[in-house]
Amino acid sequence: MRIIFINPKHHPHSMNFHHCMDLVGVKYSHLPLSLPTLAALTPADCSVGLIDENVEAVNFETDADVIALTGSVPQRKRVFELADEYRKRGKFVAIGGPISFDMPEECKAHADTVFIGEAEYTWPAFIDDFKQGKQKSLYHQKEFINIDDSPVPHFHLMKTGQYASGCIQVTRGCPYRCHFCDIPIKYGGQPRSKKIEQVLSEIRILSELGNDSVFIVDDNFAGNKPYAKTLLKEIAGLLPSLPTKMYFYTQAALDVANDDELLNLFRAANFLRLFIGIETGDKGKLSELNKRHQVDMDINRAVEKIKSYGITVWAGIMFGLESDDLSSFDRQLEFIRDTNFIPVQVGLLQALPETPLYRRALETNRLLQLPSLLGLTALSEEELSKATNLIPQKMSEEELEKNFARILRKMFSPESFRLKMIQYIGSNTRNLTSSMPALNLKTAMILVRMLSFYLFRADSKTRKMFFHVLKALVSHRLRNLDETVFHLLAYKHMQTHYYRIAAICESKR
Ligand code: B12
Numbered sequence: 001m002r003i004i005f006i007n008p009k010h011h012p013h014s015m016n017f018h019h020c021m022d023l024v025g026v027k028y029s030h031l032p033l034s035l036p037t038l039a040a041l042t043p044a045d046c047s048v049g050l051i052d053e054n055v056e057a058v059n060f061e062t063d064a065d066v067i068a069l070t071g072s073v074p075q076r077k078r079v080f081e082l083a084d085e086y087r088k089r090g091k092f093v094a095i096g097g098p099i100s101f102d103m104p105e106e107c108k109a110h111a112d113t114v115f116i117g118e119a120e121y122t123w124p125a126f127i128d129d130f131k132q133g134k135q136k137s138l139y140h141q142k143e144f145i146n147i148d149d150s151p152v153p154h155f156h157l158m159k160t161g162q163y164a165s166g167c168i169q170v171t172r173g174c175p176y177r178c179h180f181c182d183i184p185i186k187y188g189g190q191p192r193s194k195k196i197e198q199v200l201s202e203i204r205i206l207s208e209l210g211n212d213s214v215f216i217v218d219d220n221f222a223g224n225k226p227y228a229k230t231l232l233k234e235i236a237g238l239l240p241s242l243p244t245k246m247y248f249y250t251q252a253a254l255d256v257a258n259d260d261e262l263l264n265l266f267r268a269a270n271f272l273r274l275f276i277g278i279e280t281g282d283k284g285k286l287s288e289l290n291k292r293h294q295v296d297m298d299i300n301r302a303v304e305k306i307k308s309y310g311i312t313v314w315a316g317i318m319f320g321l322e323s324d325d326l327s328s329f330d331r332q333l334e335f336i337r338d339t340n341f342i343p344v345q346v347g348l349l350q351a352l353p354e355t356p357l358y359r360r361a362l363e364t365n366r367l368l369q370l371p372s373l374l375g376l377t378a379l380s381e382e383e384l385s386k387a388t389n390l391i392p393q394k395m396s397e398e399e400l401e402k403n404f405a406r407i408l409r410k411m412f413s414p415e416s417f418r419l420k421m422i423q424y425i426g427s428n429t430r431n432l433t434s435s436m437p438a439l440n441l442k443t444a445m446i447l448v449r450m451l452s453f454y455l456f457r458a459d460s461k462t463r464k465m466f467f468h469v470l471k472a473l474v475s476h477r478l479r480n481l482d483e484t485v486f487h488l489l490a491y492k493h494m495q496t497h498y499y500r501i502a503a504i505c506e507s508k509r
């Protein structure tokens with residue numbers, strides 16, 4: 001039996017850094033974990049092919065018995081296109097992944113079999129059924145699986161050199177209950193953690209395959225702090241024996257700032273960045289979002305504290321919160337300007353199915369008949385009838401979109417980025433020699449491409465910003481050279497991406 005697993009193409013979005021991959025010299029930002037995980041779950045007597053359409057083309061002429069598509073809601077158009085094409089050619093098509101959680105009926109219309117939930121048990125069961133011609137049209141994993149049953153992904157089957165970062169997953173689930181978030185519902189209200197030996201061996205494999213950075217995709221890496229600490233100690237111990245110099249980044253909650261031991265261990269394990277959903281600086285709105293772990297924190301101080309350990313805070317920021325009025329936009333902008341994080345994911349609040357926010361919006365008639373995630377995150381103009389599925393309470397939809405566009409243009413202007421980088425360079429306390437990536441042909445080429453972009457292709461305001469940032473770097477004795485270069489690369493993406501979202505909002509009026 002032959003199976004081809006496919007991850008359909010993503011469109012550009014905030015976190016895949018699409019618009020700077022040319023400077024980095026790779027095809028896509030992150031290795032998709034579902035493909036090598038599913039390959040590892042497939043019995044050895046089956047033959048397996050993995051295609052990530054972000055780095056290589058799909059082939060419709062195939063002798064495979066099953067085409068297994070993964071995807072998330074924003075990928076839906078391509079997921080369904082591919083499913084239809086393969087079915088037209090008589091292939092048996094399966095669809096799974098986050099898309100089937102939220103769009104099961106649509107998936108069923110395009111596939112022979114749909115998988116809802118984790119696949120550690122259902123995928124091997126399907127293969128058995130398929131071999132006997134008894135496959136079902138739906139496999140639904142209702143209970144959370146025992147994470148010990150999730151195997152080491154078959155990374156060696158992926159074209160790892162085509163990605164900016166390797167990925168691993170260490171835990172699933174989150175102990176917090178932010179009202180807009182579906183992670184505790186979909187992946188569990190308590191973190192399930194992989195065995196430390198398995199995590200270490202996944203890191204080693206990625207290093208042996210040439211990766212020098214790893215994104216740990218956990219939604220809240222330190223949801224179980226004792227586990228996180230033990231793991232970080234082990235990673236720190238592993239680093240010297242790896243064939244490549246490696247650094248890490250992950251997602252966490254702001255309360256990591258309350259734990260010095262944890263921060264110290266992050267530093268020892270060479271974690272350079274934490275993505276933190278900060279959302280807003282307004283305490284009342286944090287309560288409204290039920291972001292309880294953050295309500296009593298001084299956000300400014302917490303970010304500074306994390307930075308004092310040499311770790312950059314990447315922030316997720318939200319506009320269009322339930323109690324937002326027209327004055328909220330500029331207050332939020334001031335908060336972003338004054339707080340020492342780099343805003344990378346900036347969006348409008350959306351109501352995801354099954355969340356408390358969704359139920360609240362439904363009960364109070366504030367939900368648009370628009371499937372969630374078909375708004376701005378989807379970024380596909382023909383479907384973008386609305387920017388979000390939540391009807392604003394204290395402004396019109398037009399005012400929401402107009403002001404969001406205005407704020408994006410301001411936030412991602414060269415002038416704002418210059419100020420952010422000067423704030424950043426002036427305060428970071430990282431030791432350059434310990435975290436600096438190895439200087440080799442790859443890093444040298446990235447530098448050359450970046451210089452040629454800023455010197456010859458960027459517009460005059462962006463070029464001016466670049467020289468100001470270089471000046472600041474020199475005056476701080478190049479202390480943050482590597483991360484500053486990284487953010488200059490990322491800025492090319494962020495400016496293009498967010499200006500495009502602003503243009504979409506503006507064109508709708
Ligand atoms: C890493 C990650 C990213 C990375 C992408 C990494 C990559 N290589 O593609 C980055 C940062 C780029 C990213 C971006 C975005 N992401 Co994201 N991301 C994640 C995250 C945190 C982990 C994904 C992962 O690697 N999981 C580990 C693997 C092993 O799990 P898995 O993919 O779910 O696969 C398991 C099962 O689903 C199943 N399965 C999967 N596919 C298939 C296929 C078949 C045939 C079968 C049988 C089974 C099966 O088997 C696997 C083992 O159990 C998830 C949240 C989460 N906890 O999963 C969100 C998540 C996938 N992202 C999400 C979103 C919304 C986004 C963004 C829109 C955010 C934004 N505003 O920009 C963008 C757009 C992405 C896009 N265009 O699709 C949503 C998707 C919601 C949905 N219902 O579709 C999620 C679920 C988070 C959430 N709840 O909000 N993301």
Ligand code: SF4
Nearest residue numbers: 174176178181183219
């Ligand atoms: S801390 Fe993050 S992952 Fe956990 S519930 Fe809140 S938003 Fe979701």
